[in-house]
Amino acid sequence: MTWLITGGAGYIGAHVVRAMQEAGERTVVYDDLSTGIAARVPDGVPLVVASTLDADAVARTIAEHGITGVVHLAAKKQVAESVELPLHYYRENVEGLRVLLEAVTASGVPSFVFSSSAAVYGMPDVDLVTEDTPCLPMSPYGETKLAGEWLVRATGRAHRLATASLRYFNVAGAATPELADTGVFNLVPMVFEKLTDGEAPRIFGADYPTPDGTCVRDYIHVVDLAEAHVAAARRLSAAAPGTDLTLNIGRGEGVSVLEMVELINATTGHGTDPVVTPRRPGDPARVVASADRIATELGWTAKRDVRDMVESAWQGWVRVHGTAVR
Numbered sequence: 001m002t003w004l005i006t007g008g009a010g011y012i013g014a015h016v017v018r019a020m021q022e023a024g025e026r027t028v029v030y031d032d033l034s035t036g037i038a039a040r041v042p043d044g045v046p047l048v049v050a051s052t053l054d055a056d057a058v059a060r061t062i063a064e065h066g067i068t069g070v071v072h073l074a075a076k077k078q079v080a081e082s083v084e085l086p087l088h089y090y091r092e093n094v095e096g097l098r099v100l101l102e103a104v105t106a107s108g109v110p111s112f113v114f115s116s117s118a119a120v121y122g123m124p125d126v127d128l129v130t131e132d133t134p135c136l137p138m139s140p141y142g143e144t145k146l147a148g149e150w151l152v153r154a155t156g157r158a159h160r161l162a163t164a165s166l167r168y169f170n171v172a173g174a175a176t177p178e179l180a181d182t183g184v185f186n187l188v189p190m191v192f193e194k195l196t197d198g199e200a201p202r203i204f205g206a207d208y209p210t211p212d213g214t215c216v217r218d219y220i221h222v223v224d225l226a227e228a229h230v231a232a233a234r235r236l237s238a239a240a241p242g243t244d245l246t247l248n249i250g251r252g253e254g255v256s257v258l259e260m261v262e263l264i265n266a267t268t269g270h271g272t273d274p275v276v277t278p279r280r281p282g283d284p285a286r287v288v289a290s291a292d293r294i295a296t297e298l299g300w301t302a303k304r305d306v307r308d309m310v311e312s313a314w315q316g317w318v319r320v321h322g323t324a325v326r
């Protein structure tokens with residue numbers, strides 16, 4: 001099969017391309033490079049620089065490269081920005097997906113994997129979030145992911161397409177320093193930034209109903225996540241038309257913000273005690289995946305732990321920013 005990886009020059013997409021290659025699958029990257037980096041695309045993998053909003057470019061790419069499956073990661077992903085720019089987020093994430101699905105159905109591509117997010121759940125009030133936990137997204141970003149799932153599912157049903165919506169929890173780590181996340185939107189790089197600036201990391205709220213009072217999240221290594229995409233792609237390519245999977249991708253283990261900061265301090269040797277500031281509005285106390293369904297459906301479970309994530313992310317950070325305190 002030949003898989004079109006949209007967003008394949010991005011942080012997660014570049015890891016998916018490598019995992020697919022290692023599994024012997026052919027890939028073509030489709031990316032407008034709005035946040036992606038061309039150098040992340042391995043030699044020998046074709047890179048088409050265009051937007052998913054460009055219907056002609058999408059249709060041409062599918063035809064010219066003989067695409068037989070799509071993994072759709074291309075999207076805008078910043079929650080706070082989506083609150084400021086909802087029209088932009090709906091256009092890029094929902095309209096971009098609709099245009100892509102139109103080309104996919106017109107050309108008869110049978111398999112479609114969609115990057116969704118734990119952001120679809122909003123503030124789940126359960127110990128372990130299952131795929132049946134009600135979805136109540138708290139931001140336009142989360143809404144675009146939920147609307148995207150609906151669109152993918154409805155299209156799959158109507159056009160006999162096998163689909164999977166993968167709900168990623170908190171992604172961290174890197175396969176190699178060059179592939180590390182360059183954005184500072186998640187806890188791990190936010191703490192790295194404070195430490196290299198010689199400042200204390202901030203913890204937003206230590207009065208949550210959790211064991212140490214700080215928020216608890218489920219972190220997943222990006223290499224494990226990429227391997228889950230390979231498993232999903234393989235499953236869909238052997239599945240009956242119209243198959244529809246919705247799967248959490250997490251480790252099923254909670255790690256508190258305080259535990260993460262302490263691990264980062266130990267890993268980086270920059271140990272500075274964190275400062276506790278008031279809670280941020282909209283932060284749920286605990287969001288931890290039930291990872292049972294993906295284990296049953298795909299035979300996939302995460303292999304890498306939080307230490308692997310922090311160490312590999314730190315190597316990527318050092319490559320770009322150095323280790324010295326500024």
Ligand SMILES: NC(=O)c1ccc[n+]([C@@H]2O[C@H](COP(=O)([O-])OP(=O)(O)OC[C@H]3O[C@@H](n4cnc5c(N)ncnc54)[C@H](O)[C@@H]3O)[C@@H](O)[C@H]2O)c1
Nearest residue numbers: 007009010011012032033034035036051052074075117171
């Ligand atoms: N990083 C996370 O923690 C996380 C968590 C849950 C879900 N996700 C989802 O995973 C996917 C990948 O995220 P990432 O962290 O790698 O982000 P990223 O910004 O590094 O990658 C997104 C890629 O898509 C490309 N892109 C964006 N809009 C495009 C368009 N309209 N047409 C073509 N290319 C376009 C960008 O240039 C970039 O290469 C996204 O769909 C995101 O919503 C990410």
